[in-house]
Amino acid sequence: MNVALNYILNRGGQVVYISSRKLSSTIESKIVKAKKYILHQHFSGLPKQSDLKLVEEKLPNLRNGEFLSEAVYLSVDPYMRAYEPRLKLGTVFIGSQIAKITDSKSKQYPIGKYVVGQFGWRSHTITSEEEAKNPELLVNVLPDFGKLSLSLGLGVLGMPGNAAYFGFLEICKPKEGETVVVSGAAGAVGSVVGQIAKIKGCNVIGIAGDDEKGKWLINELGFDHFINYKKPNLHKTLAKCAPNGVDCYFDNVGGEISSTVLSQMNLHGRVSVCGAIVGYNANRSTLPTATITQGFIAIKQLRIEGFIATRWRDRWMEGIDQNLKWISEGKLKYRETVTEGFENTFQAFVDMLQGGNVGKAVVKV
Template identity: 40%
Template sequence: MGDTNRTWLLAERPDGRPDEGCFEFVERDVPEPGRDEVLVRTLYMSVDPYMRGRMRDAESYAEPWEVGDPMQAGVVGEVVESNHPRWTEGDVVNGELQWADYAVAGGHELTPVDPDVAPVSTALGVLGMPGMTAYFGLLDVGEPKPGDTVVVSGAAGAVGSVVGQVAKEAGCRVVGVAGAEEKIDWLTDELGFDAGINYQEGDVHAELRAACPDGVDVYFDNVGGPVTDAVFRELNVRSRVVVCGQIALYNATDVPTGPRKLAQLIQKRAKVEGVLVSDYADRYGEAAERLGRWVADGTVQYRETVTEGLENAPDAFLGLFDGVNIGKQVVHVADRE
């Protein structure tokens, strides 16, 4: 175990797009676990778009961080010291911990990760929160039926890529929207999407209409903004819109307000519903079992964009807003001992 604990703090709240000045890297003593607590050494750390909301001093579904406090993230780590009867040294666990080499957590706050099932980093992606968000958001909120046309924005991300593959498993036609030809190629050539649209090039609405000649039955929205405006024009009667993320607006200082596109839902009688994976906590086992089986048999494939080193965690996070990642963005901090 190292002598010091490198930790990232929230240095200041961003005004618009975050930059390196929002983060402070400090060295502290390695914490000691108390009663029923566990000391965890970070192996992989997640960075996710929702973290941008936690940098604001505003009410949200995720509690905001205070300036000067450690940043937090989903972490896969190795138990190095345990005062909890469930965990022993060497166990691999998953939990909401800190952007740090080491963190202390209550034993009840951690879940096990089986290294024999898949690489442990997948507990932060396809077999973790993003995969489960895709699973419940599509199947429970989107309610896809065989023959439906499903459009996914942010389709090459951790959530969107799983949504599209689960929709194909459900017998749907799937169209993915992403921001680079490399991503479109991955979606269509490897993941089985029926069509892909690069929103950075051409007329998104015209390409969407060509790719969805029978309209859109389910729209899984990870992006918002102009892409969502274009999809709304092609919604079918009784279509379902799953609102999972709005990354196009997360850094905006002047966010457009008002129900600009809601009038289009009147004629279409479309349902629009947000999804938070925490609402399905009592069914995580169901999602984990099915996703694990699909990954094992190749029904669901995944990619990870791995940034090396805790010291580079802010770069990994900021890169999310440039769309540099394909699949799940993780930070590799250490190897198992």
Template identity: 50%
Template sequence: MVKARKFVVKKAFKGTPKRDDFEIVEYELPPLKDGEILTKAVWISVDPSQYASAPLMVVPYDQFGYQVGVVVESKNLEYPIGTKVVSFEGWCDYAIVNPNAPSRHKFYYDSIYKLPDLQGLPESLGVGAVGMPGVTAYFGFLDICQPKAGETVVVTGAAGAVGSLVGQIAKIKGCKVIGFAGTDEKVKRLETELGFDKAFNYKTVDVIKALKGVAPDGIDCYFDNVGGELSSAIMSQMRVHGRVTVCGSMSAFKEDSLFDYSNLPKATILQPFLPLNAVTIEGFVYTSVEFSRWHEAFDALTKWIKSGQLKAPEHVTEGFDHLYDALVGMLAGDNYGKAVVKV
């Protein structure tokens, strides 16, 4: 028998998750059945969605999310021992998975798949730039915004797992890129390390004045990870036929009830600006893209990282027991790039 550990969310989050909202449960796994595999986690992902989707869950529930693991026992010929896999088994150190089982989660793509060929790049990228965040950045930006060389692109949450990739993809496509982040250090790194043309600390600048200074003719594409008043200010500066991808709402993450309309923060209305400029706004979640297309993103992102055109910064936390700390730190904006935990 294999003993496994997992994080269980036993209390609904009220504001920032608290340590006693979680419980680490130890349990014994049963013997494998035909078609099943036993995986050992190597890298576990920490994502904003683990907080944002919490109101949709019924407690208690196992903390969901992606992980990179290795097959240590197998009764499935397609997944022999030693195979590296990406699965949606969440915050657990061992898991029994049936690759042929139907999806168990209506909000996420939770089937297991073999780790893409990373051509020698770190395996942690399987839950980052060459995983779900990469798919989100690649298709959320390119499919909806359809950027053209010479256009001006704005990204909020620009130092995060998705935003940092979007900005660099925009540069690869020949765009001028402006980023917003929450600290002066992140702003500096966006400009010096990731090639953003300009970045601002949204906490310390007049957003509209800053945008008029660097993009006097307006904004063509906006990738929104934040929402709230910051996004209202940015969208007021969209050009005619501007395109907006709404991917996240970090500005609402500290509210007690993220999906309670009466409890959400208020922002300036946009109706005076959007019809006049025929702006297109579309929400995006990575499950909008058929899995059969994911390889397109994986291949392009791997190629760009290998060539040096794209950097994939990571914020690594060591130790299974520190998953909670990594989550709270990520929600507080402590991370630069993708937050991952090495088990």
């Protein structure tokens, strides 16, 4: 997702929504020390721990209209790797979090409430009401999830859930009985897409890189077929699972996996391009190559559309409400891979990039 990044870029790489003013010389009531990860050097290939630095920052006292929040869950997502080259060195690493308001001089954001926001990888954040209005920061008081974990606000009941809900339904427009393929099928977005496709009465084929993930997709989530892309003969296996061709493809990965799926699409098939993780750890000069697909696209008259979930910002709560309803009805299941400890955020991030997660990868601070 580009929102946090745009926000940062628009302001010359300064993470201005984090208050950075100097401590006033007046008597401090409370000194809060925030821990934050700053970008120390640009990634090359798989990110290295030494690319980020964990530093401390003393936060100033709150001014009127400001609130202090303490991170409870941090999100680690593939887009962070994709957007990193555009971040300026020294800025707080991007990312959203669920945080508890622990101090406040704002009626709108009172102590005890939980917020979700693009605060970056930091433990404590001061935000003003004005800053919180910026739509790109996506600061919202967390909706009531009942007994469900707050962390779902970063997954099935947050941005990835909405990427699945809007990105699949609005672009693929699936019809009952159609065949749907989803890559990255056992991840945060893909696992939701496949289940929504089942809710819509489709035949669903999930592609992921691990047989255990495949068992979860078939046995618990109700996918019809699973294909492990790390095994040979993806083309033949897909043809067996989809003997009548593919009508909709939800693409989380790109590369040769996607070229293979595109080559087996039906006339007027629809493709929703959500992401391209096969290339995220590659440098521009060494991007993976894949079979040319324009021939299949032209002959089958495919419609291919990329999206960013925040395109549906105006309908944001519709997706969350619907996914919550499906969860309560037992139609939508979810899993999280939870890493404990703020200090382990980087490890959680690279584990996720390498397939270590099932469902949404989050860090419990």
